[in-house]
Amino acid sequence: MHPWLAFVCFFRILFGRKLPEAAVEFLPEGAVAKLLPEKAGGKPEKAPEKPAEKPVEKAPEKPKVPIAQHHREGALALLALLQREGRFVDFVRDSVEGASDADIGAAAREVHRGCRKVLDQHLTFEPVMPGNEEEKVSVPKGFDPAEIRLIGEAKGEAPYRGTLRHHGWRVVDAKLPTLAEGVDRAVIAPAEVELQS
Amino acid sequence: MRIIGIDLGTTNSALAVAGDDEPAHALGVNQVVGPGEIAERPTLPSFLLLPTENEVSPAQLQLPWSGPMRYAVGTFARERGAELPHRLVSSAKSWLCNPSIDRTAQVLPFRGAQRELDEAMQGGERVSPVNASARYLAHLRAAWDDAHEDEPASEQEVLVTVPASFDPVARELTVVAAREAGFEKVTLLEEPQAAFYAYLAARGDAWRKDLKPGDIVLVCDVGGGTTDFSLIEVANDGGTLSLERIAVGDHILLGGDNMDLALSAIVQRDLDKQLDPLQQRALVHACRRAKEQLLGDDAPKSVPVAILGRGSKLIGGTIKAEVKRETAEAMLVDGFFPKVGADAKSERRRTAGLREMGLPYAHDPAITRHLAEFIGRFGKMPTAVLFNGGVMKADKLRGRIVELLGTWAGRDVKVLEGADLDLAVALGAAHYGAVRRGKGVRIRGGTARAYYIGIESAMPAIPGFAPPVKALCVAPQGLEEGSTVELPDDELGLVVGETSTFRFFAAATRKEDPAGALIEADAQGMAELDPVEKLVEAEGERKPGDMVPVRLEAHVTEVGTLELWCVARDGHGRWKLEYSVRERE
Numbered sequence A: 001m002h003p004w005l006a007f008v009c010f011f012r013i014l015f016g017r018k019l020p021e022a023a024v025e026f027l028p029e030g031a032v033a034k035l036l037p038e039k040a041g042g043k044p045e046k047a048p049e050k051p052a053e054k055p056v057e058k059a060p061e062k063p064k065v066p067i068a069q070h071h072r073e074g075a076l077a078l079l080a081l082l083q084r085e086g087r088f089v090d091f092v093r094d095s096v097e098g099a100s101d102a103d104i105g106a107a108a109r110e111v112h113r114g115c116r117k118v119l120d121q122h123l124t125f126e127p128v129m130p131g132n133e134e135e136k137v138s139v140p141k142g143f144d145p146a147e148i149r150l151i152g153e154a155k156g157e158a159p160y161r162g163t164l165r166h167h168g169w170r171v172v173d174a175k176l177p178t179l180a181e182g183v184d185r186a187v188i189a190p191a192e193v194e195l196q197s
Numbered sequence B: 001m002r003i004i005g006i007d008l009g010t011t012n013s014a015l016a017v018a019g020d021d022e023p024a025h026a027l028g029v030n031q032v033v034g035p036g037e038i039a040e041r042p043t044l045p046s047f048l049l050l051p052t053e054n055e056v057s058p059a060q061l062q063l064p065w066s067g068p069m070r071y072a073v074g075t076f077a078r079e080r081g082a083e084l085p086h087r088l089v090s091s092a093k094s095w096l097c098n099p100s101i102d103r104t105a106q107v108l109p110f111r112g113a114q115r116e117l118d119e120a121m122q123g124g125e126r127v128s129p130v131n132a133s134a135r136y137l138a139h140l141r142a143a144w145d146d147a148h149e150d151e152p153a154s155e156q157e158v159l160v161t162v163p164a165s166f167d168p169v170a171r172e173l174t175v176v177a178a179r180e181a182g183f184e185k186v187t188l189l190e191e192p193q194a195a196f197y198a199y200l201a202a203r204g205d206a207w208r209k210d211l212k213p214g215d216i217v218l219v220c221d222v223g224g225g226t227t228d229f230s231l232i233e234v235a236n237d238g239g240t241l242s243l244e245r246i247a248v249g250d251h252i253l254l255g256g257d258n259m260d261l262a263l264s265a266i267v268q269r270d271l272d273k274q275l276d277p278l279q280q281r282a283l284v285h286a287c288r289r290a291k292e293q294l295l296g297d298d299a300p301k302s303v304p305v306a307i308l309g310r311g312s313k314l315i316g317g318t319i320k321a322e323v324k325r326e327t328a329e330a331m332l333v334d335g336f337f338p339k340v341g342a343d344a345k346s347e348r349r350r351t352a353g354l355r356e357m358g359l360p361y362a363h364d365p366a367i368t369r370h371l372a373e374f375i376g377r378f379g380k381m382p383t384a385v386l387f388n389g390g391v392m393k394a395d396k397l398r399g400r401i402v403e404l405l406g407t408w409a410g411r412d413v414k415v416l417e418g419a420d421l422d423l424a425v426a427l428g429a430a431h432y433g434a435v436r437r438g439k440g441v442r443i444r445g446g447t448a449r450a451y452y453i454g455i456e457s458a459m460p461a462i463p464g465f466a467p468p469v470k471a472l473c474v475a476p477q478g479l480e481e482g483s484t485v486e487l488p489d490d491e492l493g494l495v496v497g498e499t500s501t502f503r504f505f506a507a508a509t510r511k512e513d514p515a516g517a518l519i520e521a522d523a524q525g526m527a528e529l530d531p532v533e534k535l536v537e538a539e540g541e542r543k544p545g546d547m548v549p550v551r552l553e554a555h556v557t558e559v560g561t562l563e564l565w566c567v568a569r570d571g572h573g574r575w576k577l578e579y580s581v582r583e584r585e
Helices: A001-012 A031-035 A044-053 A058-063 A067-087 A090-095 A101-122 B075-081 B092-096 B115-121 B129-145 B170-182 B192-210 B257-269 B276-296 B327-337 B368-380 B396-408 B424-436
Strands: A123-126 A136-139 A160-163 A170-174 B003-007 B012-019 B023-028 B029-034 B037-041 B048-049 B088-090 B155-161 B184-191 B216-222 B227-238 B240-248 B302-307 B319-324 B383-389 B414-416 B450-456 B469-477 B484-486 B492-495 B500-506 B518-520 B528-536 B546-556 B562-568 B574-579
Touching: A001 B029, A067 A090, A067 B029, A067 B396, A090 A101, A101 A123, A101 B302, B003 B129, B003 B192, B003 B424, B012 B029, B012 B129, B012 B424, B023 B192, B023 B424, B029 B075, B029 B129, B048 B129, B088 B192, B092 B170, B092 B240, B115 B170, B115 B518, B129 B170, B129 B319, B155 B170, B155 B192, B155 B424, B170 B227, B170 B528, B170 B574, B184 B192, B184 B424, B192 B227, B192 B240, B192 B414, B192 B424, B216 B368, B216 B396, B227 B368, B227 B492, B240 B368, B257 B319, B257 B327, B276 B302, B276 B327, B276 B528, B319 B327, B368 B396, B383 B500, B450 B562, B469 B546, B469 B562, B492 B500, B528 B562
Parallel strands: B003 B155, B155 B184, B216 B383, B383 B414
Antiparallel strands: A123 A170, A136 A160, B003 B012, B012 B023, B029 B037, B048 B088, B216 B227, B227 B240, B302 B319, B450 B469, B450 B500, B469 B518, B484 B546, B492 B546, B500 B528, B528 B574, B546 B562, B562 B574
């Protein structure tokens, strides 16, 4: 279950959402309060007590792994997906210097299709702020600065009036693959050797 | 107890569920989608990969409910299998109804005449068509069990769909596969009927407004690998509408995969570069996407297709091509769905004397000719049509069928709006489970064919001439599930201590033959199936070589299989005739 949890955590952290409770026990002391948004209410107080309730003999099975390690597995798995379906790494690592727009375009079309498929299959997006870009919008009182980034000087109290430059993206649903253990995620694309027949 | 509907498809399988107060809905299937990656997909591709450890490590194939695995089914099996064709089992269902092989023998991946494949196998695992089907079903069961800990699939009511054209052997083998997969309570349902049940479930009571007595609905199911037709008649039964399946077509191995291949062959001809096998496969995929765009409404004039180079350098190595709308229309609409007359017949090329044994693919790619022949055989023009299968998503192909049906009948046909074309069969199967519990209208139909036992006529032997064979009708067409037919006494005997073998025939167009009718075995519409046989052991007063006079009994089980029984006329013993699955010449 750990790698899966890692994947969930990675995306929840990436998109500023609450961590799954099961993940809390992996966090270093003191990290819990920082990472859980205030909105989570009563949860932060309860969570740190959880490890104490656990039976002692179970402890060695779940060694503390630095969070960075979890990030790594999840990020590599996503990269492997984008590479497999859309040749993402090949495309970005390749040099575009001197290549014609037509050649870049031809490759980009397939890369776009494959990467788009990965996003469509695994993630559901919606704009953070409804409304059309380049139109006037109102930023309500009590807005979350993590959700709406104000550009320029905010005078007085909200609501503020302004022009929507980018509607933002929120991932409302992340159905990411479960990751099997014992698979080296660092190999995001294996070498391919075609055998002579 | 809930109801699980399973569409065990030739290229894709799907799962749906219904309950007493739960309308039928589809369930996604967890499966290996990449090395060590498990994700849910709407369907389970019916592919089985049997790699060695050097080809795919077992750790990369493990599932949430398993340890490391030595085989894979589903998306990753299909994708990785393209690179390891000698380890890939595909179209297991078409093999399940192929009488030219022993369907319980380990023959897949099929070697055929390709001797080099034998070497590539290096003693690797082979499975039987039954076992391959069982593994797809077992995967679906495990995926269900993993998600429903308190409701194991073995305790639920399970409906598995089969092509309407499946013969009694293929039906029985499907039940064997389901049992092997751990499903205890299995019932079979014909796919076109399932598609119709999905329509009924989606429409609710409004179907009574769509259809009126006298209507005949054509269920036109064109999937990835097979095409299947059925006719369902609407009648007035004491003031309420009733439904009866009146005809089923032959098993036609022709579908969307053929179309994608054909289109990719045209595109490839115009390329100046040679494609390697994997790029060819990428091209076939690209052509399938292009097909869906070009045959839709508001289709563009052409769709660009790009095949990426194999190496890590992408830019500059991409092969560009385009598929023009007129090419796609000429090839797919006019090639596979040509305008033909109502009296058209599918063309049968004479088979070469020495033909490579394999799947009996349709020789005539024109689906409309197969359709005209099917309708012509039953002499009743459909008044409405229900589409099913991924291919029928294309507006222009649906339009062509509707246009032709209208021309043939001399009036417009109504198009019934069904459920999702990829999931309808599974949904309909689950809904049928609810119908069996008394919730909704049931399609009557019974057995799609009449069945006959061959009886050699008593006449003096003439060298060089096989004695003429008569066919005794043992199960008339339309025999309902759960019913039994007892045949009048005939001079039929089983020889004690020897395997008695009877030739076995079926006919789809001989509705008028009653049980006990004796006709010529080569009469119109008759097709020979695998023989049936029984070994009666010597026991008690029965000595080897004795002849036990018997009468025949045909029983259509609740499961949906046909059983033939021999009942000793002296009342001492009953024996079930077994279907022979041995290779036939």
